[in-house]
Amino acid sequence: MVFVHAKIGQLKVKDLSQKLQGISGFIFHLQLCEGQQLKHQILLKAHTESGKQRWITAMFPSDPLEDIEQASENDDLSQVQCIKSYQAQEHDELTLEKADILQAKTITSDGWVEGIRLSDGERGWFPKTNVEEITNRSARLRNLRENIRIKCVTQKLEEELF
Structure with missing residues (x-):
């Protein structure tokens, strides 16, 4: 009711x-x-803190395209790399494959990360134990440049097909 x-x-x-x-x-x-x-x-x-953050995210979803554009424009956002694959168990979680690169949007004190996979823009929550932070600034910049390059090539291919 x-x-x-x-x-x-x-x-x-x-x-x-x-x-x-x-x-x-x-x-x-x-x-x-x-x-x-x-x-x-x-x-x-x-x-839990992650429970609170997940409720807030569910009630106030952001535009994934906007998140990706922000990741492309702001070079010093936190990034993580998957070191152990993870299978999503809830609808707001993100399945991870080893070596995935993600922008970390939120990191909670109880061990969860809300992130956006750079390769496809998918967004969701995953355990912090499955990723490690990319601390090297030049590596983060290289990841973003590669992401921008892939998006440009993909867009050109889509334009040629249609």
């Missing part, structure tokens, strides 16, 4: 985990608005 509803664009969220002392768990405040007016508010609690 649904008691309240709002369009995704009318949702606002605030992370309250650091602000509410004495309440255990990972707290966030969801506000449902109608126009600029507050319609309803709900205090939600997750058992």
Whole structure:
């Protein structure tokens, strides 16, 4: 049974985990608005930081194309490389193959990473234990240049076919 509803664009969220002392768990405040007016508010609690972040990501999805463009323009974003394959177990998780290169969007204290695979723009969560950070700045830049080059070639091929 649904008691309240709002369009995704009318949702606002605030992370309250650091602000509410004495309440255990990972707290966030969801506000449902109608126009600029507050319609309803709900205090939600997750058992883990990654659980909270995954709920927030589900309610406020970003455009994968926008994420990839940001990765191409900003050379100093965190990147990781898969060192152990991972099979997604939930719909918001990302299956990883060894050697995949990903932009790390969010890294939680309980060992999960939200990332975007550079090769195809797929986005999802995966365990931090399956990846290692790419600390070399020139390697990160090389990965982004290669990603841009592949996108340009792919776009040219698509234009030629149509």
